[in-house]
Amino acid sequence: MMSKHKIMSVFGTRPEAIKMAPLVQALKRLAHVESLVCVTGQHRDMLDQVLNIFSIRPDVDLNIMRFDQDLTSITTRTLEGLAPVLSEYKPELVLVHGDTTTSVSAALAAFYQKIPVAHVEAGLRSMDPYSPYPEEMNRCLISRLAQLHFAPTAANADNLRRENVLGLISVTGNTVIDALMTTVYDTYEFQHEFLRSFDFDSGPTILLTAHRRENFGQPIVSICRAVRRLVEDHPGLRVIYPVHPNPQIQQPVRQELADIEHLYLIEPLDVQEMHNLMDRCSFVMTDSGGLQEEAPALGKPVLVLRTETERPEAVVAGTVEIAGVEEEGIYQAAHALLTDRDKFRRMATAVNPYGDGRACERILGCIETWLGS
Ligand code: UD1
Ligand code: UDP
Numbered sequence: 001m002m003s004k005h006k007i008m009s010v011f012g013t014r015p016e017a018i019k020m021a022p023l024v025q026a027l028k029r030l031a032h033v034e035s036l037v038c039v040t041g042q043h044r045d046m047l048d049q050v051l052n053i054f055s056i057r058p059d060v061d062l063n064i065m066r067f068d069q070d071l072t073s074i075t076t077r078t079l080e081g082l083a084p085v086l087s088e089y090k091p092e093l094v095l096v097h098g099d100t101t102t103s104v105s106a107a108l109a110a111f112y113q114k115i116p117v118a119h120v121e122a123g124l125r126s127m128d129p130y131s132p133y134p135e136e137m138n139r140c141l142i143s144r145l146a147q148l149h150f151a152p153t154a155a156n157a158d159n160l161r162r163e164n165v166l167g168l169i170s171v172t173g174n175t176v177i178d179a180l181m182t183t184v185y186d187t188y189e190f191q192h193e194f195l196r197s198f199d200f201d202s203g204p205t206i207l208l209t210a211h212r213r214e215n216f217g218q219p220i221v222s223i224c225r226a227v228r229r230l231v232e233d234h235p236g237l238r239v240i241y242p243v244h245p246n247p248q249i250q251q252p253v254r255q256e257l258a259d260i261e262h263l264y265l266i267e268p269l270d271v272q273e274m275h276n277l278m279d280r281c282s283f284v285m286t287d288s289g290g291l292q293e294e295a296p297a298l299g300k301p302v303l304v305l306r307t308e309t310e311r312p313e314a315v316v317a318g319t320v321e322i323a324g325v326e327e328e329g330i331y332q333a334a335h336a337l338l339t340d341r342d343k344f345r346r347m348a349t350a351v352n353p354y355g356d357g358r359a360c361e362r363i364l365g366c367i368e369t370w371l372g373s
Contacts, residue, residue, distance in 0.1 A: 004034040005371050008091035010082070012040030012064070012102030015290045017050035018271050019121060020097050022178040024056055026360040030368075038085055040064050040078050040102045045245065049270045060085050068247045071101055071134060078105035086113045093367070096142060097121055098289075099135035107145040118148035118370075120363065121174060123156030124289075124310040131308055132289075133214045148370060150363050152354055153313055168370065172362040173355020176293050181357040183275040184298065192273055194266060195240075200280045203236035204338060207281040209288050210253075210305055211244035219325035220249060223305050224256035226330035227285070231262045234338055238262045240277065242269050283337055283347075285323070285330070292320055299350035303333050313353035318346060 007027060011020045017039075027035035038060040039047060051058065062081035066073060078101070086094070086109060094110040096103040098121040107117045119142050129137050143149065143160060147167035151157040152174035160169050190196040198205075210223050231237050243253050243265050257263055269277065275294065278284060283301040284291055289311065295302045296314040303323040314320040323333040337344050 002032070004032055005093075006034045006036060006089065006091040007093045007095065007367070008036040008038055008086075008089060009095040010038045010040065010102070010106040011097055012042030012047065012062075012078070013100050014043050014046040014050055014268075014271075015288075016097040016100055016103065017047050017054075017056075018179055018290065019175045020095070021050060021054035021056060022175050022182070023095070023120065023360045023363060025054065026364055030364065036060075036089055036091060038062070038082070038106075040074075040081065040106070042069075042074055042078070042100065042102045046268050049268070053270050053272055059089075074101040075105045078102055079109050082106060082109035083112070086110060086115060091115060092371070093118055093148075095120060096146075099124070099132075099139035099142070101134065101138060104138040104141050104145075107142045111145045116148070117142070117146040118150065118367065119143065119146035120150045121152055122146065122149035123151040123153075123158075123160040123169070125156075125159045126308045126310040128308060131214050132212055132306070132310070135289075136310070148366060150359075150366065152359070155313065168366065170362065170366045172366070173357075173359035174293055175355075175359045175363070176290060177297060177352065177355040177357050178360050179271070180275060180294055180297060183272045184279050185276075188272075188276040188279075190273055190276065192266070192269065194264065195269075195273065195277060198240075203238060204234075204282040205280070206230070206237070206239045206334065207278055207284045207286075208239055208241040209244070209284075209286045209291060210241075211246060211249050212287045212306070213248075215287055215305065215325060216248045219305075220252050221256060222325055222327040223285075223287075223330060224253060226327045226334070227263065228257060228260060229327075229331050230334050230338075231260060233335075237338065238264065240264045240266065240281070242266050242274070244268065283344075285334060293354045296320060297350065297352040297354065299348050301337060301344065301347035303330070303337070305330065314351060317349075317351040317353060319349060319351050321347070 041063040064077035296319040
């Protein structure tokens with residue numbers, strides 16, 4: 001009997017897990033592949049939420065998360081944890097995703113054992129090494145380490161070609177659209193009690209998220225103050241904010257936004273709840289990467305709480321606007337969306353530059369060709 005090709009997917013945070021889940025499920029269906037999953041556990045609770053929803057049982061769990069962890073400890077724990085795992089399982093290919101510290105450390109760990117790396121969601125660039133920090137440098141480094149590069153868009157592939165990266169570059173679409181197609185539907189009923197009883201028809205609702213390292217300190221305070229002014233000045237407006245568990249976010253958010261009428265701080269939602277909440281809100285304010293891809297596909301305007309984006313496609317299409325991290329700029333951008341119907345209508349056109357829901361199929365095709373060669 002022919003032995004199976006061993007492929008190991010390594011991920012550790014919520015967004016990686018959401019975007020790798022459909023690929024892990026697709027790999028499992030290939031008869032000639034043994035699909036292994038190693039999670040670092042860079043996120044604990046938020047990772048487990050995703051694993052549960054997509055029924056993924058990891059073969060290995062490094063369980064590295066610590067309270068208020070720093071980048072060095074994520075890196076060293078991942079490198080030290082993965083070395084014996086890769087020696088034992090000896091995969092032919094390691095799949096990593098995006099730009100987290102789990103991903104760059106896993107790619108380096110594989111490189112140290114001369115195991116080829118495939119990079120899912122390759123080629124996104126802001127061109128500023130400190131923004132997003134450390135993600136921009138993480139993904140640049142992964143591009144040097146990887147041999148297969150799965151770029152969501154043609155522009156992402158062009159970035160990689162300009163950098164003369166080694167290996168094969170393929171435009172596949174983003175696997176997040178594959179995931180989104182399975183989670184959102186009109187008759188969805190929320191599990192979360194607050195959301196189940198929430199009347200989305202009785203006024204505008206903003207979905208807010210913010211967690212990025214470069215927004216720690218003054219920017220997160222300014223974001224909170226802008227949002228607070230918005231609910232105070234716009235009767236009927238509600239804001240729902242699932243707050244990231246990072247203490248660097250929890251602390252200022254609780255300090256600035258506790259007990260404000262119509263401003264609801266809730267715990268992180270599982271991905272299906274989140275996607276359906278996004279589908280029912282009026283618009284999104286966020287510094288998240290993933291939300292910038294999902295919301296446009298659902299026809300929801302997005303105000304980006306950052307000074308740049310590595311996802312310019314939806315900005316060009318007109319559904320995403322960079323609002324910055326200053327209180328006044330954020331307030332004015334949201335105020336305009338709440339009061340200018342034409343602007344809202346222009347931004348609420350559903351566009352989906354990130355794929356047709358068949359990214360996994362294309363990625364599998366590339367992997368099969370590579371295995372065959
Ligand atoms: C990480 C990624 C970031 C990604 C984000 C998605 C890096 C450097 N950063 O940032 O690119 O956008 O995930 O959310 O890889 N925590 C918990 N429970 C959890 C998860 C986190 O309590 O399930 C707390 C812990 O105290 C942890 C802290 O949050 O130490 C920070 O987690 P960390 O992964 O270091 O940073 P994120 O901001 O989540
Ligand atoms: N998300 C979620 N629950 C939440 C907040 C976000 O499931 O409470 C999902 C979101 O829909 C998207 C992903 O998490 O798929 C984005 O993750 P995050 O914003 O943490 O990271 P980023 O994309 O910025 O790296």
